[in-house]
Amino acid sequence: MTPRKRTLPVPKTGRGEMTRRKILDAAKREIGRRGFAEASISTITAEAGVAQGTFYIYFRTKEDVMRELVLHMGRMLRHHLTEATEGARNRLDAERLGLRAFLDFVRKNPDLYKVVEESQFVDGKVYRQYYTEFAKSYRIALAAAEKRGEIAPGPNDVSTEVRAWMLMGISVFLGQRYGLWDPKTPLDEIVDAAADMIGHGLAATIPARIPAPAP
Amino acid sequence: MTPRKRTLPVPKTGRGEMTRRKILDAAKREIGRRGFAEASISTITAEAGVAQGTFYIYFRTKEDVMRELVLHMGRMLRHHLTEATEGARNRLDAERLGLRAFLDFVRKNPDLYKVVEESQFVDGKVYRQYYTEFAKSYRIALAAAEKRGEIAPGPNDVSTEVRAWMLMGISVFLGQRYGLWDPKTPLDEIVDAAADMIGHGLAATIPARIPAPAP
DNA sequence: CACAAACATGACTATTGATTCATGTTTGCA
């Protein structure tokens, strides 16, 4: 279960690239659907259309593929989000666009998404790094927006960090609820509701001043 | 791996109660710390100070303990939250108190907390039910608060549901970040920052009217 | 063309650990 740490499974050259990709792809589906424990190497390789042993040409262990998939998801999502967020006029707008893009991503890549979540219990390190990195980008973006006066400053010096994690939590939970479990509800409604709360919070708006009775 | 569905592992009578509890307790620690896959029945029973076979007097499978633990966590947390939330003057206050209590709970019961999160990949059903039930309570509470005018109405008819999941996501992510990964940062600061955003969102407050230059 | 990397195969090994079970031991109660 813990094979020697062979240099690196970095084999790459011509057709091997494709084989590796096929395996990664099959692994994504298998692990995403059946879960890490259920997904056997034999299932994965069968699905990929290669022999069992071929797996070990490209990966040291089953955990290795998982790590790889988490990194892959990170890159894909980052790209997806950057693109979606490009035309944002301000931070609040970016939040809305980003959330929408995220939910969209989850609906389109449920397997990959699940793999990342499960990675937490297979290699806590990558999982944590995955989110920590996202949090960092988030922090930077929020701080910049704050400086620009687009969002209100927080009440203390942890608030930027806290806000970043809150926003990620929101995305993840909505992704789970509406991305994985219920892919029906229109994204617009969800995003409208979410953006409203992200923008203005729950507090009741001060009721409009009652117009003075006409004299 | 899939034993026949014997009636129920409901054995209960006198001392057995205690043994069952010891096993459940050990399982919580083992699964929480080492993860479901690593936690072996033998480790669990050893930790509990009973023989391997004893495990099967009270549980059909390893998955069974997990389910049991999720239910257990549900009860405990609910209790903890209800208590903490009791004196709340309004919904926003309840959110603050609830979040604080939750983070506190996670810091005090990291193992149990982790078990619940991992249950997602062992028995998706209980996990989903766990959160769906919490969401329901949340919805009810939010709807009531809205009626009382304590919080602003949402923009559409999914907003109460969406808000519930957002709030849960916030708790879970802050629980992970500040409960599990960094048990140092004072809860007060975290909760202040979070409550601010939950209450008022990110939007920049309308800048105070610039006082007219003195004539 | 010929040879060496690089890639691919799939049968085999070796471990692991969940679950079972035949055999005790304890407890409550008639």
Place this chain on the structure above:
DNA sequence: TGCAAACATGAATCAATAGTCATGTTTGTG
């Protein structure tokens, strides 16, 4: 006290499957 139900034991079973390896096959290149 004596018996049956409940509880406890831990060695043995037994299936699953990661990971290995000896043996091909392909491909690029001199």
